[in-house]
Amino acid sequence: MVSSRPQTRIQKRNRAAILEAALEVFSLHGFRGATLDQIAHTAGLSKPNLLYYFPSKDAVHGALLSALMDNWLEPLEALKPDGEPIGEIVAYVLRKLEMARVLPKxxxxxxxxxxxxxxxxxxxxxxxxxxxxxxxxxxxSGWAREGRIAALDPHHLIFSIWATTQHYADFDAQVRGILSPEGDSHFEQAAEFLEQMYRAALSPK
Structure with a gap:
């Protein structure tokens, strides 16, 4: 394993290459299907070289998940109580959709x-x-009690946002197979649709 001393430029580059390769391999094969040999090959390194930086598959996977959870919390953290309610929720939807576009793996x-x-x-x-x-x-819930948005279960509202946005990353092949989009043009269409849908659902009756 790498010592606690500051890493050299080459060590930083190799560590980044390993994590990038591991993301590719894990996102395709899952934890159980991925191997250190696959990760090392994808990173362009030998397996012993990989083990210098990470002692096990669990260690590589854990480093990826730790960074991922930090990224996952940011869009929801940005939802502010003093903002315009529907605008805040729609902005969260669009932030999650953008994450699906730029961080599909x-x-x-x-x-x-x-x-x-x-x-x-x-x-x-x-x-x-x-x-x-x-x-x-x-x-x-507070916005709903004030009559500023429709009375919807807040937890299931958040779950629905996760489902409707992350779908475009997790089921990318299916979406592209059906729509045959030009590049990522379907994300613009999805953004328009989701904003329209959530604004209609959230508008007070």
Whole structure:
């Protein structure tokens, strides 16, 4: 393993190459299907060289998930209680959709972990993620009580946002197979649709 001393430029480059390769391999094969040999080959390094930086497959996977959870919390953290309610929620939807566009491998890595029962990040789901979701759910409930948005279950509203945005990363092949888009043009169409749908659903009756 790398010592606690500052890493050299080459060490930083190799570590980054390993994590990038691991993201590719894990997002395609899941944790169980991925091997250190595949990761090393994709990174252009030998397996012993990889083991210098990460002692096990679990260690590589853990480093990826730790960084991923930080990214995953940011869009929801940005939802502010003093903003215009529908605008705040729609902005969150669009932030999540943009993450699906620019971080599809990260989304699939997360989905693979959840499908397996989240054995490596359940403590984070039951801790920081749940705390954040509960906090934002209270804000959304407050807006509903004030009559500023429709009375919708806030937790299931958030779950629906995850489902409708991360779908474009996790089921990318299916979406592209049906739509045959030019590049990422379908994300613009999805953004228009999702904004229209959520504004209609959230508007007070």
């Amino acid at each position: 990260e989304s699939r890595l997360f989905a693979n972990e959840i499908v397996q029962g989240a054995p490596r990040i359940m403590d984070q789901i039951e801790g920081p993620l749940r705390d954040l979701v509960d906090e934002k759910a209270r804000i959304i």
